Amino acid sequence: MKIGIVCYPTYGGSGVLATELGKGLANNGHQVHFITYRQPARLTTFHENIFYHEVSGSDYPLFEYPPYDTALASKLVDVVLYENLDLLHVHYAIPHATVAYLAKKILLTKGKYIPVITTLHGTDITLVGRNVSFTPVVEFSINKSDGVTAVSHSLKQQTLESFDIKTDIEVIHNFIDFDRFRKTNKDHFKKLIAPDGERILVHVSNFRKVKRVEDVVKMFEKVYRKIPSKLLLIGDGPERETTERLCREIGLCHEIRFLGKQDAVEELLAIGDLFIMPSASESFGLAALEAMACEVPVISTNVGGLPEVNIHGQTGYTSNVGDVDDMAKNAIDLLQNEDKLAVFRKNALAQAQQFDLQQILPKYEAYYKHIVERTVHRAEVT
Numbered sequence: 001m002k003i004g005i006v007c008y009p010t011y012g013g014s015g016v017l018a019t020e021l022g023k024g025l026a027n028n029g030h031q032v033h034f035i036t037y038r039q040p041a042r043l044t045t046f047h048e049n050i051f052y053h054e055v056s057g058s059d060y061p062l063f064e065y066p067p068y069d070t071a072l073a074s075k076l077v078d079v080v081l082y083e084n085l086d087l088l089h090v091h092y093a094i095p096h097a098t099v100a101y102l103a104k105k106i107l108l109t110k111g112k113y114i115p116v117i118t119t120l121h122g123t124d125i126t127l128v129g130r131n132v133s134f135t136p137v138v139e140f141s142i143n144k145s146d147g148v149t150a151v152s153h154s155l156k157q158q159t160l161e162s163f164d165i166k167t168d169i170e171v172i173h174n175f176i177d178f179d180r181f182r183k184t185n186k187d188h189f190k191k192l193i194a195p196d197g198e199r200i201l202v203h204v205s206n207f208r209k210v211k212r213v214e215d216v217v218k219m220f221e222k223v224y225r226k227i228p229s230k231l232l233l234i235g236d237g238p239e240r241e242t243t244e245r246l247c248r249e250i251g252l253c254h255e256i257r258f259l260g261k262q263d264a265v266e267e268l269l270a271i272g273d274l275f276i277m278p279s280a281s282e283s284f285g286l287a288a289l290e291a292m293a294c295e296v297p298v299i300s301t302n303v304g305g306l307p308e309v310n311i312h313g314q315t316g317y318t319s320n321v322g323d324v325d326d327m328a329k330n331a332i333d334l335l336q337n338e339d340k341l342a343v344f345r346k347n348a349l350a351q352a353q354q355f356d357l358q359q360i361l362p363k364y365e366a367y368y369k370h371i372v373e374r375t376v377h378r379a380e381v382t
């Protein structure tokens with residue numbers, strides 16, 4: 001199949017998932033065309049079946065806000081026609097589902113029907129999509145997609161509760177590539193970070209408010225007072241400055257390292273004892289799954305799709321949002337009990353295996369086939 005993938009090219013979960021999906025599809029012989037404004041962060045090596053089409057904006061002085069949607073729609077029309085694509089798969093509803101609908105309508109005037117699948121990832125529904133100024137457009141665009149997938153049962157449920165949805169939503173969970181994410185021996189590196197055998201806690205995110213990075217630091221302080229430990233904060237974003245200030249206030253800067261955006265996250269996860277995800281909202285928690293694949297148990301909140309990934313009392317623990325006392329208590333309990341930690345590590349890996357790329361990829365392929373077959377004779381004009 002010839003598949004166009006539209007996504008955000010940044011380090012965010014939806015862009016990561018879309019890029020990894022594209023790579024998996026390309027390995028299975030599909031031709032994949034990424035269409036976005038920058039080379040996706042995880043698209044780093046050449047593949048004969050992968051193509052990248054950059055959407056360039058316009059800096060004409062009249063445009064205070066360069067019209068990205070128009071530029072993307074035009075690029076989609078061009079790529080779909082020129083490359084004769086079979087399907088467009090857009091990740092994150094805003095604005096991609098809407099722009100894909102516009103491109104679809106334009107393509108119809110040129111005699112081409114392009115089926116569009118929208119994957120809902122999280123804040124496109126739970127935060128941004130619920131903003132009343134976006135609601136009519138998001139709802140319309142989801143309903144006009146030929147196929148809709150959500151990355152967890154929880155996100156599907158939230159979508160149905162927040163919008164008047166007429167289309168079926170297929171749940172296809174996030175996945176993990178075990179060729180990349182697995183526990184490897186990085187003892188030399190561990191010695192550098194924790195020279196006296198301290199425990200290592202890890203957090204990875206894009207430091208947006210929804211990630212509650214300050215809670216990571218607050219719970220770490222409680223853990224640190226009981227157990228010699230270090231905290232690795234990976235990623236960057238709007239809340240970094242506030243978080244750094246908090247570290248200074250509590251006087252733990254020497255135990256907390258801000259590593260910024262990192263490409264080889266798996267090497268850092270390999271030395272972790274616990275992964276911390278105190279998010280206020282999380283449709284799935286791809287970063288937690290990556291940690292679990294590297295045999296790192298997870299201390300997380302119990303919101304959204306997190307309980308579908310992190311099984312309370314088996315692969316880690318889940319707590320209410322903001323309950324840093326409970327998170328710290330659970331972390332201390334695990335870190336003080338070597339045998340229990342070893343069992344949780346094994347459980348985390350076994351649970352991550354349920355989301356192996358090799359199991360999830362065929363679900364996407366089957367869904368593509370289903371949507372393309374269902375729409376093959378369609379030539380709607382409205």
Ligand code: GMT
Nearest residue numbers: 012013014121122123282283284285286
């Ligand atoms: O940052 C992004 O690119 C999207 C982001 C979001 O906020 O929607 O991530 C979401 O998509 C990931 C991949 O499907 C999920 O694993 C994350 O849980 C989800 N993030 C949230 O729901 C906050």
